[in-house]
Amino acid sequence: MNQIRLEKAYNFRDIGGYETNEGLVVKKGLLFRSDELSKLSEADIETIRKLNIKTIIDYRSERERVNNEDKPIPGAKVIYLDPKADVAALASSDNKHLLEQRTDKITAKQAYDMMSSQNREFVLASSAKASYAQMLQLVLDPANCGIVQHCRGGKDRTGYGIALILLLLGVNQKTVVEDYMLTNVCKHEKNTRSLAEAYEQTHNEDFVLALRYLKEAREEFLLGALDIINNSYGGIEQYAINELNFSRENIQTLKQIYLEEKI
Numbered sequence: 001m002n003q004i005r006l007e008k009a010y011n012f013r014d015i016g017g018y019e020t021n022e023g024l025v026v027k028k029g030l031l032f033r034s035d036e037l038s039k040l041s042e043a044d045i046e047t048i049r050k051l052n053i054k055t056i057i058d059y060r061s062e063r064e065r066v067n068n069e070d071k072p073i074p075g076a077k078v079i080y081l082d083p084k085a086d087v088a089a090l091a092s093s094d095n096k097h098l099l100e101q102r103t104d105k106i107t108a109k110q111a112y113d114m115m116s117s118q119n120r121e122f123v124l125a126s127s128a129k130a131s132y133a134q135m136l137q138l139v140l141d142p143a144n145c146g147i148v149q150h151c152r153g154g155k156d157r158t159g160y161g162i163a164l165i166l167l168l169l170g171v172n173q174k175t176v177v178e179d180y181m182l183t184n185v186c187k188h189e190k191n192t193r194s195l196a197e198a199y200e201q202t203h204n205e206d207f208v209l210a211l212r213y214l215k216e217a218r219e220e221f222l223l224g225a226l227d228i229i230n231n232s233y234g235g236i237e238q239y240a241i242n243e244l245n246f247s248r249e250n251i252q253t254l255k256q257i258y259l260e261e262k263i
Contacts, residue, residue, distance in 0.1 A: 011154035020170035035154035057149035084127035088156035111210035
């Protein structure tokens with residue numbers, strides 16, 4: 001795992017280093033993923049600046065960004081791409097907000113179903129397709145590198161976006177899911193503390209399980225999205241071509257930019 005250790009962000013990772021089905025490797029230092037960058041310390045900002053980040057893709061909604069904008073990174077531009085993923089936004093909220101929204105009334109089953117549905121909507125919803133199509137065009141321009149994409153928790157919206165890129169580069173699905181699941185490793189302490197606080201506040205075990213479904217990555221959530229791509233669209237390349245306005249030539253260009261021989 002290529003985690004970049006920061007003081008005030010927990011899920012900042014370089015996604016380089018993964019091997020493709022063709023035996024090539026994703027280059028390091030060009031593509032990154034993260035949780036929100038709104039609480040960064042000065043030391044964090046300097047660490048990120050040294051990564052030569054030129055483009056920040058922020059999937060958060062305008063409402064999520066109120067009084068919570070990313071800290072400026074010298075030399076980096078910010079692009080807002082909102083896939084209209086309200087459930088994902090709710091899932092990454094802190095406990096105070098969740099309780100204010102009376103989320104403690106949501107059952108574990110409802111939370112599980114909501115997250116499953118949200119991941120399918122990444123594939124199917126026109127707003128999501130428009131956002132991820134634009135993301136791919138940004139990634140296609142090497143002048144935008146290095147690129148970090150993030151949402152609030154760096155799990156759902158970002159996880160799906162990174163999955164699209166890795167799959168188009170030829171990384172196998174098992175590895176892509178493993179990368180998605182690393183969010184649980186990066187945020188283990190934060191999530192454990194959050195779940196313990198939720199139980200202390202509510203003494204509602206079913207709510208804590210619901211919160212776990214909302215806050216933690218689960219393989220079946222991402223796989224639910226990928227199953228639709230594979231079974232209904234004929235695979236990632238056909239999906240990208242037919243639904244995300246990404247051509248076969250674009251796919252080859254993407255590989256030329258981000259892949260290299262294995263050392």
